[in-house]
Each structure stands twice: as C-alpha cells, then as structure tokens.
Amino acid sequence: MEQTRYFEDYAIGEGRVTSGRTITETDFVVHAGHTGDFFPHHMDAEFMKTQPFGQRIAHGTMVFSIGVGLTASVINPAAFSYGYDRLRFVRPVFIGDTIHTRVTITGKEDDPKRAEAGRVIERTEVVNQKGEVVLAADHIYIVSRRPSA
Template sequence: MEITRYFEDIEIGESRTTFGRTITETDFVTHAGHTGDFFPHHMDAVFMADSEFGQRIAHGTMVFAIGIGLTATVINPVAFSYGYDRLRFVRPVFIGDTIRTRVTAARKEDDPKRADHGRLFEKVEVLNQDDRTVLACEHIYIIQKRGAA
C-alpha cells in the first residue's frame, strides 16, 4: 500500500501496532546462518538449560530485524529511513514467543541538511505476547515537506 504523507501531516503521539509474529526454531537457525552468530546462548539448549533463562534466547539482531520488518506495510514515497538510535534489548525472546511492534511519533524537527525536509523521530517498542517490551529503539525518518513537492 502506498500513502503519501508529508512532514506536516504527521502528528506527534500518533501510533500504530503491527500484527504478531511467532518466533520459531527455524528463525534461530536461519538468523545464525545469515550472521554467523552461533553463540551457545542462541543455539545450544543444553548450555542454556542451567542459565538464568532456562532456555535459548533469540538473537537481539533477529528480534530487531523481525520487529522492524513487521512495520514495513505502508510505503510513503516522500519519506526514507535515516537510521536507528538508542537500541536496547530489554527482555529475552524465546522460541514460541509472539512479538509485535508499536511505533509512535515522538518528535519532529527540521532536517539540518535538507531545508525542504524534516526529521521524524519514532519511538519503537517490540512487545511480546504479554505486552512486555522486549526491544526499544528510536527510528529516524527523513520526510519531505509539503511545500517542496
């Protein structure tokens, strides 16, 4: 779906929440293969059985990738991602957990590099099935201003 929303159209506090996605063992194996991260925390059930978690924990980078991917449902042709700040892995994610992502417009400012654009800072929260935050970060968008169109 494509929806054109200019910088001025975004209201601070507006929020959206994605559908859920259940994390599987296949996700663990695929992510380890993609990244080369075969640490026992993610791949060795026996090693983790005696840990404080009692089981394997998901790669933080996998939770980030899936959580952000869940938000990619609308294309705004006048906006693009500038990156992510303040990334934190707040709680572990386990095989069988279902995550979803809530994105909230937190603040806006003029873009110091592009007079015809602004920056939108979104609060991103990846939540588990118990509505507990497992990952938090800030997403920065560059969005064209209406007068520049």
C-alpha cells in the same frame, strides 16, 4: 500499500500497532546462518539449561529485524529511513514467543542538512505476548516537506 505523507502530516502522539509474529526454531537457525552468530546462548539448548534464562534466547538483531519488518506495511515515497538511535534489548525473546511492534511519533525537527525535509522520530517498541517491551529504539525518518503551491 503506498501512502504519501509529508512532514507536516505527522502528529506527535499518533501511532499504530502491527500484527503478531511467533518466533520459531527456524528463525534462530536462519538468522544464525545469515549472521554467523552461533553463540551457545542462541543455539545450544543444553548449555542454556544451566544458565539463568533456562532456555535459548533469540538474537537481539533477529528480534530487531523481525520487529522492524512487521512495520513495513506502508510505503511512503516522501520518506526514507535515516537510521535508529537508542536501540536496547530490554527482555529476552524465546522460541514460541509472539511479538508485535508498536510505533509512536515522539518528535519532529528540522533536518540540518536538507531545508526541503524534516526529521520524524518514531519510538519503536517490540512487545511480547505478555505485553512486555522486549526491544526499544528510536527510528528516524527523513520526510519531505509539502511542496509549495
């Protein structure tokens, strides 16, 4: 869905929650293949039985990718992603967990490089089926200001 929103249209405190996505064995295997990260923490069930979590844990980068992907339901032609700050893997995610993403606008500021745009900061939290935050990051958008009439 396309929805043009300018810098002035964003309000601090507004947010949304995505639909859920259950993490599968296939997700682990595909992500390991894409990244080359075959660490035993993600791929060796027997090894992980001897570790504190007792089972394989999802790649943090996979949880980040899926969590961000869940938010990609609205296309705003007046905005683009500038990147992410303060990325943290707060809790482990396991096969069978269902995650969704909650985003909240937490800041707006001038863009020092572009007078015609501002920066919108969106707190991104990936949440598991227990309501626990498993990943948190600040997503920074560059958003065009409303054109002068």
